[in-house]
Amino acid sequence: MRIELEVWRQDGPRERGRFEAHVVDDATPEMSLLELLDRLNDQLVEGGQEPIQFESDCREGACGACGVTVNDVPHGPVPRTPSCRQHLRSFGAVTRLRIEPLRSAAFPVVRDLVVDRTALDRLIRAGGHVDVMTGTAPDADAVLVTHDDAEVALDFAACIGCGACVAACPNGAAHLFAGAKLAHLALVPHGRLERGRRAVAVVDALEAEFGPCSTYGECVEVCPAGIPLTAVAAVHRERLRSVFRGRAD
Amino acid sequence: MVQDMTALREGQRTRATAPFPSTFALKLVMAVTGVIFIAFVFVHMIGNLKVYGGPASLDSYAQWLREVGYPLIPHKGVLWALRVTLLVSLVAHVGASVILWARGRRARGRFRRRRSSGVTAWAARTMLLGGVLILGFLVIHLLDLTIGRAVAPGAYQPADADGTIHAYTNLVASFSRPWMAAVYVVWMLVIAVHIWHGWRTMAQDLGATGHRLRAVWATLGALIALAIVLGNALIPILVQLGVIA
Numbered sequence: 001m002r003i004e005l006e007v008w009r010q011d012g013p014r015e016r017g018r019f020e021a022h023v024v025d026d027a028t029p030e031m032s033l034l035e036l037l038d039r040l041n042d043q044l045v046e047g048g049q050e051p052i053q054f055e056s057d058c059r060e061g062a063c064g065a066c067g068v069t070v071n072d073v074p075h076g077p078v079p080r081t082p083s084c085r086q087h088l089r090s091f092g093a094v095t096r097l098r099i100e101p102l103r104s105a106a107f108p109v110v111r112d113l114v115v116d117r118t119a120l121d122r123l124i125r126a127g128g129h130v131d132v133m134t135g136t137a138p139d140a141d142a143v144l145v146t147h148d149d150a151e152v153a154l155d156f157a158a159c160i161g162c163g164a165c166v167a168a169c170p171n172g173a174a175h176l177f178a179g180a181k182l183a184h185l186a187l188v189p190h191g192r193l194e195r196g197r198r199a200v201a202v203v204d205a206l207e208a209e210f211g212p213c214s215t216y217g218e219c220v221e222v223c224p225a226g227i228p229l230t231a232v233a234a235v236h237r238e239r240l241r242s243v244f245r246g247r248a249d
Numbered sequence: 250m251v252q253d254m255t256a257l258r259e260g261q262r263t264r265a266t267a268p269f270p271s272t273f274a275l276k277l278v279m280a281v282t283g284v285i286f287i288a289f290v291f292v293h294m295i296g297n298l299k300v301y302g303g304p305a306s307l308d309s310y311a312q313w314l315r316e317v318g319y320p321l322i323p324h325k326g327v328l329w330a331l332r333v334t335l336l337v338s339l340v341a342h343v344g345a346s347v348i349l350w351a352r353g354r355r356a357r358g359r360f361r362r363r364r365s366s367g368v369t370a371w372a373a374r375t376m377l378l379g380g381v382l383i384l385g386f387l388v389i390h391l392l393d394l395t396i397g398r399a400v401a402p403g404a405y406q407p408a409d410a411d412g413t414i415h416a417y418t419n420l421v422a423s424f425s426r427p428w429m430a431a432v433y434v435v436w437m438l439v440i441a442v443h444i445w446h447g448w449r450t451m452a453q454d455l456g457a458t459g460h461r462l463r464a465v466w467a468t469l470g471a472l473i474a475l476a477i478v479l480g481n482a483l484i485p486i487l488v489q490l491g492v493i494a
């Protein structure tokens with residue numbers, strides 16, 4: 001099949017970007033979006049041109065490294081699916097693809113389709129973690145978690161940190177990402193003593209680099225981990241809880 | 250390129266630290282003032298239902314509002330307390346919404362998606378414009394039925410010297426004009442969308458995470474928005490139909 005592409009090219013963080021038109025004539029329905037870009041890059045290299053830079057790692061929806069905007073939708077036309085799992089066979093009649101980086105002020109373009117998402121890392125570094133004793137492995141049942149709590153915690157822990165929620169948001173908010181982390185950590189016993197401090201640190205980091213949440217709900221439409229809007233409420237619940245307790249835990 | 254990358258890595262942050270006042274605090278201001286407005290609009294709607302009891306019923310209610318609590322509280326004391334609370338809330342609500350809007354624009358950056366995902370996103374987009382419209386309608390409404398100037402009906406009757414109020418006569422005179430009846434109906438639709446989405450956002454801002462709570466909350470919000478539209482918008486429509494005269 002023939003796919004017509006408009007791809008964002010940008011030589012560096014401070015350069016001006018532009019769209020470049022390309023055609024891939026021998027695309028197949030089983031190709032993923034990234035394999036289509038691979039094919040295009042083969043073509044470009046054969047023609048002596050610079051290949052298009054984009055990020056990927058696992059290519060099975062587990063790592064969160066991939067992420068491009070396709071026809072105005074972060075990750076691509078298939079809802080709640082990472083770019084690496086978007087296959088041409090699912091695109092229906094769409095054969096013209098406009099591919100650009102994930103767009104947000106917090107994600108400066110590094111080159112072509114690669115953006116710098118370390119703003120998300122800074123948020124995790126600020127508070128998205130627990131303190132644990134190192135040393136020999138603890139007994140399996142030393143710290144008890146109920147099955148229900150573990151299930152819900154794992155649902156929120158499913159966030160792969162791709163940043164699509166931020167790019168989807170008209171406010172450039174990262175509440176879905178931050179809330180997934182806070183909701184997850186609030187449910188497990190590890191790090192319980194720093195629950196309040198964590199909420200303050202995460203919300204401060206969130207507000208330093210991202211926008212406010214006005215409940216557009218665009219984030220959940222693109223989230224490959226299926227994180228629900230409840231995560232946003234979890235941000236405020238955890239932060240409010242820390243106000244009422246006024247302590248570190 | 251290497252220098253550029255270093256610049257990127259050295260925390261090229263949108264802002265160095267969390268902004269003041271914090272977005273979290275501003276959202277709480279939105280939520281608390283939002284509750285106050287919804288309570289007010291709801292109670293106001295209940296009061297408006299007195300119109301179905303005829304002139305004496307509505308006029309004596311208007312009178313009562315001015316005298317409630319007397320002699321413990323001076324004349325119009327409760328009324329003015331309400332007015333001051335609402336005015337302070339309005340300044341806070343509008344002020345916070347403008348700051349939040351500006352922060353959202355800055356965080357989104359240069360590129361704006363044209364595509365959006367559905368009715369929730371649509372409602373969210375209408376919030377600022379809806380708010381501005383509500384303010385505009387509010388000015389019309391106060392001029393029309395409270396102050397009695399400019400857009401007020403020609404037959405507007407101010408309160409008599411002895412304090413008798415002609416709320417019913419003025420209301421019917423105003424709503425008999427088709428364009429004014431239409432203005433009020435549109436106003437109620439705008440308020441309904443604003444409350445519908447505002448209610449949902451409030452649950453988020455106040456940290457409601459429980460499944461059952463969220464389900465009950467959503468139903469309650471829809472009912473309140475519906476009650477406010479029906480209770481209020483039916484009045485100008487019934488005046489136009491000649492049922493209320």
Ligand code: HEM
Pocket residue numbers: 212213214215276279280281282283284286287290342343346347349350376377379380381383384440443444446447448450451452454
């Ligand atoms: C009848 C009057 C009004 C009612 C009942 C009302 C109610 C609400 C409620 C409940 C919210 C959600 C608060 C939250 O974020 O938790 C809200 C949000 C909002 N209101 Fe109002 N409001 C009214 C008037 C106005 C006015 C006059 C403006 C003027 C600009 C305005 C602008 C906004 C905006 C922009 C938001 C969205 C804030 C955000 O989520 O980022 N509202 N309103």
Ligand code: SF4
Pocket residue numbers: 158159160161162163164165166176177180219222223224225226227
């Ligand atoms: S919440 Fe979803 S969209 Fe956002 S970073 Fe995590 S996986 Fe990606």
Ligand code: FES
Pocket residue numbers: 055056057058059060061062063064065066067082083084085160
């Ligand atoms: S490459 Fe790992 S999630 Fe797409």
